[in-house]
Amino acid sequence: MHDEAARPTATLRARDAVAIAVGIVVGAGIFRTPAIVAGLSGSEADMLWLWLIGGGLSVVGALCYAELAAAWPGAGGDYGYLVRAYGRRAGFVYAWARLAVIQTGSVALLAFIVGDYAAAVAGGPSAAWAAGTVMLLTAINVAGVRAGTRTQALLTLAEVAGLVLVVIAGLILAPEAVAAVPRVTDTQWGAAMVLVLLTYGGWNETVYVTGELRGKRKRIVGVLLASLGVVTLLYLLVNLAFLRGLGLSGIAASDAPAADLLGRALGSAGSAAIAVAVAVAALTSANATMFTGARSSWAWGRDVQKLAWLGRWDGVRGTPGNALLVQGGVSLLLVGAGALVRDGFALAVDYTAPVFWLFFLGVGIALFVLRRREPDTPRPFRVPLYPVLPALFCASNAWLLWSSLAYVKTGAVVGVAVLGAGIILSFILQPSKESSP
Template sequence: MQSPDMRAPELKRALGWASAGAIMAGSVIGTAIFLVPSTIARELDSVGWSFFVWMFGGLLSLAGALSYAELGAAFPEAGGEYAFLRRAYGPLWGFLFGWQQVVIGKTGSIATIATGFAIFLGFFVDGLQQEWLHLSWGESGWGVTGLQFVAMTAVASFSLINCFGVGRGGAVQSFLTVLKVAAIVTLAGLVLGAGKGSWDHFQDAPEHTAGTGWGAFAAALAAVLWAYDGWNNLTLVGSEIRDPEHTIPKVFLLGLLAVMGVYLLANFAYFYALPLDAVKHSEQVAQDVAQLVFGDFGGAAITAAAVVSTLAALNGSILSGARVSYAMARDGLFFSPLARLDPVHRTPVNALIVQALFASLLILLFGQDRAGFDRLFNYAVFGLWAFYGITVLAVIVLRRTSPEVVRPYHVAGYPWVPLIFGAVAGLFCLSMIFQNPSETGIGLVFLLAGIPFYLYWRSNGKAEAYRKWSRKE
């Protein structure tokens, strides 16, 4: 049996620390910081609790990222969690993660981000929420809105860009990430320096007491964790990062701390410019703040920044997500054409195409209007965090089952950091089931639908050969 290093062509290690950092930070900072602060304020009805949940979610994500750093430095393979779960729990769990990424998590995330991009673009283009196409049959039919057309076009465009090499995709990611971070920091600095807000906005009124309930906190935490989501994308491209043993831990630590700083700074600007009640009732809080302080020009400028920010997150998710289905197909556990790489650019073109098609299908199913963003978010986040939790616990499992593996980085606070993260992730998923049974129910059905496919592919001779080879690693 040939080792993976002898297979041709292979993915290329073309991502340095700057591109790797841009993939992580650029994937994390997307639509959420422009939209979810108002959701959090409505749930908690408190400025103080709003800042607390942003910090709690950031530290929780950092705990998960540092655990992933140990796994990514020890096993820098394509597919990230797919590779880790396969080693820790067996091929079924690796497959279920990859299946979940294709039908729930990553494609749902891509669809959500693309819908957010279309919503922001609607600031400049009228009529996007209206039907652009209506297909009639019988007494009913199916309408496709401008938001859906724009979102699907964005998915197709960035999937095409990433077909021409990971280096090109990484360069686009670096450029867009620098632009959007600079835009958010500049906005916050100008708002805080303009003197048109009030520090009194940070004082909660006595009647604002809703933040103490678990249901409200869980709902707010879901929004915050969506805002921080995407940090795991770094390990999905582990086989394409140069010097992964040192690059992955460094990027995780510094990148997430930087993201936390950007998010807290943006929230300071929002609450300085607007009182709590105004933030709660704002549908697009960043634009409202910029428009209040700088007039119509400010609203247009921050919306343009939001468009750039969303495109960077979209590119990062598309670039990293296709590596999962590629790795599964390479191992004989998915449709074999998805394992093919372009002989010139060495990119998983077929995997990128399938990913784009499924994300577009989700946009057609869920993304008809402004509320489609929330529907897609609730659909995607449950599956993501269920697997984040069990992946972090794989740190403990693999230390026991594979003690001989060289680990260039060890997660601080072991084993408590992985255990606490896994417990919180489990509680969060349970709360999502009770609060959003429809979206999470659909996700669970799609996840379980993967088991018959796994049983079929497991009986395939290539998958059996791969399992024999993997046991010899």
């Protein structure tokens, strides 16, 4: 049933939220970005420092988000914080961007990764497998919150198992790489850190389930820190495995370092295993992205009268059913477009990055705005070392936004144009002043 008064209830355990966070962050990126980062690193030590610093900066951001999530729990996540700090029009444009660019674009890209590997193994068009992936995951999440979280837990376990296999292959099974002549080039910290932080990206999606998390509001802090702790440890171990099995130069020269590493350790069986691991990683991230993305669309529908149908919560299944269906439909449209224009991973990053970092920066600034505007609001958790850590978070986001726009490409132009369309649409649909995020 779609009860107008139905709202999210506290049905998620901490481990469900951790599985969602880890599942989103540990996507297919960790299987491909280490090669690029290695090419930008002057030494093995610098490469490891990049991944460690990336984890540290992510923790800083998580502490900022934890304060906001504990003070204002709800399924709207970033949408709610932006509305409270800047008004409903800013929230409208953000929700539009998530539905038209950020979440659905990520789902489509991840579905194509699954499709590519499924087509290689079983045959058939990659686009057909991708479309089937979107429809299957949408159906699972529409079926109910337990179906979605159970699927996520199983996929996350399989995903982590794939990374553990890479670690074992590199640290134990594969012969150690022959030491190469040390490089004389300097580490390109800026360009490398952009890629590292993109690979860590997605941890903030956890705040979209705060309103459904059992226990005290402050529990979100532990969920975020535990998730990033697991991810940082896995990323460091994976890169250590790559370094031992392939060496810095070998990683930089490889288009698929994980496949090359497992090929050295296990032969042809290793190549098949890594294909499955990449597909599972993409599937895991796609499911978690769908789960959290529909929550912001639900909150959007509650605040805009003409989108009220989007803000209906299925009280029986515990899901934002209409929002999930619309999100799945938009993702399918993007899959169809991708079948015609397959420019790959780089185009998707160009399309989403400027929009993503713009709103990430907006949330960081919102922490300062709300501290000043609503000083008496109970905050079960406060960012330590305020205002230093929030300022560091904002500075890093501003730098990444500039980096994503420094060399304007077609994808970035299209992403910004779609954002502009959302601004125009916000005046047409006139977001209401009632309702709270």
